[in-house]
Amino acid sequence: MKIGRLNHVGVATPSIEDSIRLYRDFLGATKIHEPFDLPEQGVRVCFVDVPNSQIELIEPLGADSPVHGFLAKSPKGGQHHVCFEVPDIIAARDELLAKGATVLRGGEPRIGAHGVPVIFVHPKDMGGVLIELMAEPEHH
Ligand SMILES: CC[C@@H](C(=O)O)C(=O)SCCNC(=O)CCNC(=O)[C@H](O)C(C)(C)COP(=O)(O)OP(=O)(O)OC[C@H]1O[C@@H](n2cnc3c(N)ncnc32)[C@H](O)[C@@H]1OP(=O)(O)O
Numbered sequence: 325m326k327i328g329r330l331n332h333v334g335v336a337t338p339s340i341e342d343s344i345r346l347y348r349d350f351l352g353a354t355k356i357h358e359p360f361d362l363p364e365q366g367v368r369v370c371f372v373d374v375p376n377s378q379i380e381l382i383e384p385l386g387a388d389s390p391v392h393g394f395l396a397k398s399p400k401g402g403q404h405h406v407c408f409e410v411p412d413i414i415a416a417r418d419e420l421l422a423k424g425a426t427v428l429r430g431g432e433p434r435i436g437a438h439g440v441p442v443i444f445v446h447p448k449d450m451g452g453v454l455i456e457l458m459a460e461p462e463h464h
């Protein structure tokens with residue numbers, strides 16, 4: 325597999341509204357998308373556009389959210405994952421599994437916030453960084 329474009333940096337937060345204020349008022353972000361719920365992923369999401377990528381603000385949604393554990397350790401939030409595009413998500417998943425990586429949730433891709441399939445690689449296999457891989461959106 326070959327790592328592609330950095331699609332977004334995930335930032336966990338206890339409050340998307342508070343984080344929007346930080347990116348808008350401290351850092352001057354101007355293109356901030358409307359937050360929306362992704363119940364099947366257990367998160368509420370808000371994208372903040374920057375010139376070459378996006379910040380994905382994620383707030384836990386529901387009792388089973390994968391973000392609860394992270395926020396229990398870092399209650400104020402913090403950098404949670406980085407997401408790279410790959411041309412073929414199934415080929416990437418199979419290659420990672422063959423190399424011994426732990427692909428989360430059984431390696432079954434789910435539809436992510438951009439409407440394309442995503443998988444996650446456990447941070448213990450990636451130097452402490454949770455990696456999200458997503459299928460390249462069609463418009464690139
Ligand atoms: C919006 C949809 C989608 C998109 O389209 O962009 C998203 O991005 S959704 C984002 C949220 N979803 C996910 O993160 C799904 C995958 N994640 C998981 O399944 C879990 O979060 C996890 C990675 C398995 C962690 O589970 P958790 O129960 O919180 O922790 P563990 O006890 O299993 O932790 C083991 C170990 O890993 C460390 N850890 C946990 N989270 C992270 C992290 N985000 N970055 C770095 N390290 C992390 C944790 O601290 C433990 O470390 P040790 O104590 O040293 O063992």
Ligand SMILES: [Co+2]
Binds near residue numbers: 334
């Ligand atoms: Co993400």
